[in-house]
Amino acid sequence: KNLFQLAIDGPAASGKSSTARIAAQRLKFEYIDSGAMYRVVTLAALRQNLSPLSLDDASKITYLAATSHIFLHTIFNPPPISHTSSSKPSLPQTLVYLNGEDVTHEIRSQEITKNISGIASNPDVRQVLVEKQRALANGIYDYEGENSSFKLDTLRKSPKGIVMDGRDVGTVVLPNADLKIFVTASARVRAIRRYKELQQQQSTTKKPLIDFNKVLEDLEKRDKSDYERKISPLKKADDAVLLDTSDMSVMEQADNIIELVLKRA
Template sequence: GTRPFQVAIDGPAASGKSTTAKMVAQRLGFDYIDTGAFYRCVTLAALSKGIDPSNQTQASQISNLAQSSHIGLNTVFSSSPSSLPTTRVFLDKKDVSSEIRTGTVSKHVSAVAAIGPVREAVLQKVRDMGATSTSHEGNSGRAGLVMDGRDIGTVVLPNADLKIFLVADSRVRAERRLQELAKSGSKEEGSDVETVQKDLERRDELDRTREASPLRKADDAVELDTSHLTIEGQVDAIVQEVHRRQKAASSSSPSSE
């Protein structure tokens, strides 16, 4: 049979990757994998063991944690296309969905994600999850997969059928992130727009300049600036592009494939 359609969504922090990816997956009946959640889980695991993630000498301990931790994702889709799917994240069977979004984890996650062996461990877990979620055996297999992160188009799914690189002005991104935090009811100390904006910019800089699979737009990715778009607008654009490419592929490939 044909391999499941792969959509890779990358971009800087709070550019809209996960919201967009979830809604695209819901519209198309595809699976969704949030790869940032893996790095956030490893960071949380390290912090809760009293490890300082920015201390270079702790890197091998964090890498061991990355390998031994069990990370699970469960996305619940809705039958109403306009409502937002929810993803629960489990670290060693414990629901850590809110804990991994706190300011403390956000502050340290880029240091953890810069450790080469941590990335190798996460890559393995992400690939395993991608392979099982879209396997065509049994009924759980879905027709495609949407994955979001920083290195999906460049490293995780280099042969993805569609690669999207989302960008947005950092001030706009900070305002959106604050609104999100307010909605979820989690009040963080010092979370004014300047502080959030600075944190996003600092994290982007770390992600862009690190040695191991840095944040970079893949050569064959489509760049989408969401600063002046609506969520619905960008989801529509991506869904249409998936349909266009599926049609092109089915008319150009022999019927045996």
């Protein structure tokens, strides 16, 4: 299979995931959320009382990553997203399963986000996940083989390509991707986006209000660990197109990316 490979990297809350989802929907590509995989392994480790930061636990966590069944399934909405529609479009959503259990919401918690850098800087865990990511990018969705408890026919039928977003997709996972995009936005703009997201979540869960400065601080902390880690740091690939989204809406970002894909395809 020769699928068009679109790699989108960038820091937290840069808009890459929303953009990647919309682009996938409009281009009829499969969407692969590589960050969700690091989140699942973090969750699996915490549940076993393994510490992501402890060197003693590193090999146990790698074993856990290699033996856990991680399944991602993106639901694309039937009505096509168009920017002429007045109501706010809902984004394609990725359901995430750990050994058959739906952990879609649990992996987005602060607890997971706080602990993820220890997992993301473990080279053996990265190797395990990168292999799974490459298999997915090549259209091998049933790499778990017979053990898969999920129906493959729920995945996109013969996608035209794949979009994968993350931190090292263009540099490490898919160095030969057909198109690489590096999405940035100022830390302040990204913190405002994350803050609005959290506010929305809080209005449904009725949790206490968060502080904007804390959101900014957490984001800068995660930037630092993503940019500065020794193995596979967040970095623009030499041949990636830089997209600064500080002044762009998600729809404008998606339009930009789709135009670039159509030029290359």
